Amino acid sequence: MTTLLGRRTRVLAAITVTAGLALVAGCSSDGGGSGKTTVKGVHLAKAGQLTTCTHLPYPPFQSEIDGKVQGFDVSLIDLVAKDLGVKQDIRDTPFENFKTGAFLNSGECDLAAAGMTITPERKKNVDFSDPYFEATQAVLVDKSSGIDSLADVKAKGKKLGAQAQTTGEDYVKGKGYDPISFESSDAVLNGLRTGQVQAVVIDYPVVQGWLKDKANADKFKIVDNLKTGEQYGFTVKKGNKALLDAINKALKTAKADGTYKKIYEKWIGPYDASVASPAAS
Numbered sequence: 001m002t003t004l005l006g007r008r009t010r011v012l013a014a015i016t017v018t019a020g021l022a023l024v025a026g027c028s029s030d031g032g033g034s035g036k037t038t039v040k041g042v043h044l045a046k047a048g049q050l051t052t053c054t055h056l057p058y059p060p061f062q063s064e065i066d067g068k069v070q071g072f073d074v075s076l077i078d079l080v081a082k083d084l085g086v087k088q089d090i091r092d093t094p095f096e097n098f099k100t101g102a103f104l105n106s107g108e109c110d111l112a113a114a115g116m117t118i119t120p121e122r123k124k125n126v127d128f129s130d131p132y133f134e135a136t137q138a139v140l141v142d143k144s145s146g147i148d149s150l151a152d153v154k155a156k157g158k159k160l161g162a163q164a165q166t167t168g169e170d171y172v173k174g175k176g177y178d179p180i181s182f183e184s185s186d187a188v189l190n191g192l193r194t195g196q197v198q199a200v201v202i203d204y205p206v207v208q209g210w211l212k213d214k215a216n217a218d219k220f221k222i223v224d225n226l227k228t229g230e231q232y233g234f235t236v237k238k239g240n241k242a243l244l245d246a247i248n249k250a251l252k253t254a255k256a257d258g259t260y261k262k263i264y265e266k267w268i269g270p271y272d273a274s275v276a277s278p279a280a281s
Contacts, residue, residue, distance in 0.1 A: 039084050042242045045107050050081040050088050053109035055095035058185055060209045060267040061115035062090075072205075072267035073113040076132065077234070079259065080250040095165070101126040104237040111236050111243060115203065117167045118233040127238055129247045131231035137168045138204040139224035145198040150224045153177070153199045161197035163188050168201045171228055192220065201226070205268050 037047045045051045054073070057063035062071040069090045081088040093103055098116060103109045104126060117135065118128045141147040145158060153160045154177060162169035164181040172179050180197055182188045185206055191197045204225060211217045236243045254260035261271050 039086060040246070042084055042110075042246050043240070044084075044086070045110050046089070049086050050077070050084060050111070051109045052077055052088055052090050053093045053098070053103045053112045054090055054114045055098070056092045058115050058206070060205055062113070072133075072263060073115060073234075075263045075267065076251065076254070076260075077111070077113050077247075079254055080247050083246060083250050098235070099125065101235065101237060104235065104240075111234055111247065113234050115205075115232055116235065117230045119167075122235075125238070126235040127240065127244055128233035128235055129244060130251055131233050132251050133205075133232040135228075135230045135232060136204045137171055137201050137226040137228055137230075138207040138222050139199055139201050139226065140192065140207050140210070140220050141199040141223050142192060142195075143219060143221050147199050148223050150175075150199075150201070150226070152223070158198040159196070161188055161191045161200040163202055166202070167228065167230055168203065171226065172201050189216075199223075208269055 037044050052074075054062045054069070056069065058071075060071055061073045062069055064070075069092075074088070074090065078088050091103075091109060093109070095114065097103050098112050098114060099122065101112075104112065112126070115133075115135075116122070118131060122128070139150045139153075146156060147153055147158055150172070152158070160172060160177055160179045161182055162172060162179040163185055164183055169179055169181065179201070180191065182191050185202060188200050188202055189210055192200050204222075207222060211220070211222075234247055236247070251260070254263070264271050
């Protein structure tokens with residue numbers, strides 16, 4: 001989707017999905033009366049928890065499963081929270097705010113994790129972690145559509161769908177396509193299922209997740225995998241070096257000790273080192 005620091009635009013009320021309200025021993029108050037604390041040099045929006053802004057759903061990176069938000073991004077940020085001795089608290093927020101860093105700047109969230117692509121434009125508003133995943137864009141089609149490539153969509157006069165304000169949408173627009181925009185990844189898949197479109201372009205890991213469902217695998221197929229050079233990163237408020245260092249340290253450690261590989265295989269699929277360990281952008 002790759003996300004965009006602002007990839008999905010569906011406006012949702014911010015809700016607390018998980019709670020981590022236990023006070024942490026050794027936390028020092030910032031004295032400002034806001035209830036904010038500093039843990040291991042990292043300033044937290046709320047005492048005893050690492051507050052993460054995301055936008056649901058976006059499997060396999062984050063989605064609600066059995067009443068709990070889970071996924072690849074969630075598991076990685078859990079490692080950061082564990083290192084700090086706190087719990088991760090996840091807030092579902094409008095994706096548009098990720099472009100501006102609004103919830104980071106207001107102090108509502110400590111970081112944002114939403115399968116977001118690192119771009120120069122987004123770097124103007126937020127600071128990105130080291131890249132933790134390299135994404136490609138997949139073109140998924142209905143098997144009965146007669147489409148065998150992205151080029152076929154245009155050549156055969158078929159309708160193409162994409163998630164609004166994603167890098168996938170930007171990519172195909174740059175290639176001269178006029179995709180139908182959907183507000184979420186779920187809506188993209190529903191558009192394909194109901195025949196609103198005959199092909200969609202979206203992040204490859206998302207498609208992998210869809211095709212784990214036999215009904216989807218029987219009906220749809222991937223006809224193109226577009227190498228767009230996109231890398232995902234987590235974001236923090238501009239200048240929040242302490243938290244950025246903590247995130248990068250947790251990622252580095254997880255890759256070194258095999259934890260990252262286990263998380264990758266659980267949520268993404270067979271481990272691909274070239275995708276899992278992209279060079280820093």
